[in-house]
Amino acid sequence: MIAVKNLSYTYMTGTPFEKVALKNISFDVADGEVLAIAGHTGSGKSTLIQLVASLIELTRGTVEIDGLPVSDRSIRRKVGIVFQYPEHQLFEETVERDIAFGPRNFGLSDAEISARVTAAMRQVGLDAGLKDVSPFELSGGQRRRVAIAGILALKPKYLILDEPTAGLDPLAKENLLREIFGDVKKSGVTIILVSHNMEDIARFASRVVVLAHGEILFVGTPRELFAQEKILSRAGLEPPPVTKLLLTLGLNTTALTLDEAEKIILQSFKRDKSIGRR
Ligand SMILES: Nc1ncnc2c1ncn2[C@@H]1O[C@H](COP(=O)(O)OP(=O)(O)O)[C@@H](O)[C@H]1O
Ligand SMILES: [Mg+2]
Known part of the structure; x- marks a missing residue:
């Protein structure tokens, strides 16, 4: 479990460029869940995850992972972070060498490294035949998979x-999402997903933390969030198209999928007809 408590963070404290990025953030991530972090650009999402991954040093508040402070050396390997546009950081000559770079730094045996590369490629849907190809010959979507x-x-x-x-x-987006929330998720990893796409959050997240201007506006299920138009608009977020449609029709606002929306709309038609007959 990850426990974030009373986290605050300010960039360039004591300079004219001082910028408060996070204010008093607390939430938990349970093992096995997909927790989304949503918010407009500049709301503090990337700062928050860098603190959780111990890439920037905590100044106020605590992050505990499996009961230990995140600064503890034994925690480092438990948390993997994929930055935005991670393919910009590829640099090795072949796909295999790029994927093997981290495990090699861990000092694992060649056999173990090779097994991990094969398994990781399979999880993200990369053909094993691509091992010896240069990452720079691949499409954008494939590079991101690497x-x-x-x-x-x-x-x-924790991923x-x-x-x-x-x-x-x-x-490419849809395929990648299917792989992450299919094969990768099945491996048992706990996922923190930073996203401002409410549809993706509706489909994949068990809970969502909404940030605005460095503060938490909401923690709960996507369904609970989409029923709260005011919170969404304060956070500068759009509900999924399906939810929006139902709102416009003045119907139940908690449908997350097209199927659910269809049922709700059909029911309301039937109700209107039966009222009409009376
Ligand atoms: N390295 C930095 N130095 C100064 N200010 C920063 C730095 N990184 C982010 N910020 C500021 O902190 C706030 C939160 O940024 P960030 O965590 O990147 O938000 P998000 O990922 O939600 O877009 C923004 O106002 C941003 O300009
Ligand atoms: Mg960001």
């Missing part, structure tokens, strides 16, 4: 993804 596989090969218990589908075309 970058994500490099983190999965570290076998983190943090910062806008993993940003900039991908719709098909």
